[in-house]
Amino acid sequence: MNDAQEETDVLVVGAGPTGLLLANLLGSMGVSTILIERNETTVPEPRAVSIDDESLRALQAAGLAEKIAAITVKGYGSIYRGPDGRRFAEVKPFVKEYGFDKRNAFEQPLFEATLREALSRHKSVTARFGAELVDFSQDSEHVLAEVKQGTRTRTLRARYMVAADGGRSAVRKALDIPLEGSTFQEPWLIVDLQSTRNRCFHTEVFCDPRRSAITLPGPGGIRRYEFKLNPGETAADAEQEGFARRLLADVGPDGEEPIRRQKVYTFHARIAARWRDRRVFLAGDAAHLTPPFAGQGMNSGLRDAHNLAWKLDEALRMADPEALLDTYETERKPHAWSMIELALRMGKVMMPVSVPRGTIIRAGFRLLGLYGPARDYFAQMKYKPKPKFAAGLIRPVPNGPGAAAIGRMIPQPVVATLDRQQILLDGCLPDRPVVLVFAEMPDRWVDADMLERLRALGSEVIGLTPEWMNPVAAPFPILRDQSRFFSEKPFRECLGHALLLRRDRYVAAIEPVESLVGLIPMIERLTAAPRSCEMEQLAAEEELQAQAV
Structure with a gap:
């Protein structure tokens, strides 16, 4: 059954964190927005577990800072341990430069549900779950999208479309936009627990050449463990409960805690060659895939939403918005890649390839700890690239004050x-x-x-x-x-x-x-x-x- 054509200013494809924040931001601006998601609901299983200060500032812009603060554990850090379990470095930032703690733990299902519920504040936003993008085309004025929901197929006519439909983005593939970068050859086992006996408030990173591992705190007494798989260990083996139990027992007291989810992932360090095709934009994982070692994958997508939302709002009222809209990729692509590079560098610390290399890394960090500025640089996360644009919608000056x-x-x-x-x-x-x-x-x-x-x-x-x-x-x-x-x-x-x-x-x-x-x-x-x-x-x-x- 085909319904009559429907009009909107912006069509957002995908109701993950990026799409949900984008729709909330556009709604706060009064922009007519339709959000579609092929699944019937937001994600039921935990995926991302860390949200940073820049992302919380973007949520603040959408009027959601207090709601999200209520479901997060604020201000945790990281403790780096060697093969013997002794700590050799710490990251415990306390400076709230952007108004919020730099690292905060959350549960993605509750986070997404909160953002979805918040859409009801905006009369200009319509959210449709169980609605799948079947096909689309575009001309100089609009995007025409065929959307199937149940037995109905609607034609949506939008001024712009944003593809926030994940790492396997159908929109990106339809536009024939390649991903540039690499895929990690090392698979990791993710184990989410329903409860924990580990009382450490912070993330613990086990930098052991025999098997790298990370454990991350969560709200409400939950905890995540991530284990690098060694050569010869298959996903089928690693997803057996007994396999996870053995690894959990090696790194702490949680060997017998109930398991909520156990899954093997292969991580990526890739970025889309183009982020815009005329009236269609890529955002979130559709535009970039980031290894998890710096906790920046989802956060980069939220930055995309914050950058793009106001530009779309202004573009809808401009006679010639092309230069404005082009700055989305100009500004966001280099910064997103810098976060991917950060994750790769941190991965080298977390995953020493040999015992001698691990020894050198730990000795280097202990020496840095003797020098106050170097210790502060690491502890306060000053190594994280600042949110800064070298080009785009700015007017640089060569030198001078400011x-x-x-x-x-x-x-x-x-x-x-x-x-x-x-x-x-x-x-x-x-x-x-x-x-x-x-x-x-x-x-x-x-x-x-x-x-x-x-x-x-x-x-x-x-x-x-x-x-x-x-x-x-x-x-x-x-x-x-x-x-x-x-x-x-x-x-x-x-x-x-x-x-x-x-x-x-x-x-x-x-x-x-x-x-x-x-x-x-x-x-x-x-x-x-x-x-x-x-x-x-x-x-x-x-x-x-x-x-x-």
Whole structure:
């Protein structure tokens, strides 16, 4: 049975973490969205088990930070042990640069169920489970998708389609987009337990050439174990209960705990050659497959959703959005690959190929531990690539104050408001471009005319003072950096400047507070806000003046 054609702005294919977050973000923006998932429900079995601070910030943007915080174990670290069980390194980060703990444990079934339930907040979002994409085509204006649900086949007409349909993405294959990279030859056995006797709060990494293993904590007294299989051990053998029992007994007290899931996986380090085909975008595992050693596979997909959602929202209101949409791949692909490389490097530490190599690695870490900065670099996870773009929807400057901040995600300090409230910075920022005036007295640099011009372009003005200055009443909100994150490099060099923040909290451009007008061309690239005739005339006059200079 064929139903009449249905219209939507964005069609999201796949209701895993990436698709669910993307649909929630689009819903919060009022974008007409249909989410389809071929399974009847979200995943029932645990898969990803770790969520990081950048992902929690993306969930905060969707209004979900508190709900997700309620189902996570916050702030765990890692303990690295040698073959004798002795620890030789630790990673226990406590700095909340982006407003949240860097490592948090969760259960994917509960996480996905929470995101699915949250879709009901948005009238513009329709979620259809048990609905499979059968075929699709696209022209210069739309994507036409044939979707089968039960005995019905619908034709959906969307302005854009996002394929978040997993590592075996049917959409990616239909577009003939190859994956680049490699497949690990070492299979791993994943064992999820219903309960644990292991009281260690942190992840334990057993770096043993005889058999590498990892154990990860979870909420509610659960625990996961991951064991590298040795040559000659087959998946059929490893998925027998007795096999898992022997391995569990080798690394701790959980040899007799009830097993929830036992499965062999082969990991991948691969990335799609292209992330966009005209009106179709790849996201999550459809775009990149990451080894689990850094816990970044799902987190990279959530970053995709955060980057793409606001760009689709703006594109729907732009006459020519191509340059904007092209920046999705430009920005996200290099960063996703950097996370894959991080996982590969960490895998070399976790999986020493020989006893001598393992000895050298452990000795190296013990030597680093004698040097404070090196110890801090590892313990605080400073080795993890910062969320930063070298190209894309940014306006770099070659050097000077603040140059290193451009393209970075800003920190999220606790800020103090005029009425002495303490709140995370993003809770004070609207979902539109923000001119963040970072100065001791921000109100001195934004007069009424400039404030009106910036707001007319679709941006907002927020003042931020360093921690030693109090906020004051002004025509725009002024906040104080209580956590002092803006007093650290590279942002301390931005004092006396205005940072233009994108909707995903990355710095697009920077100008001295004396020349805020210089941000206007970049604001116009970030937003589809209409310009009045007066604005057009002013912009033309400014361009002529600049040319004259």
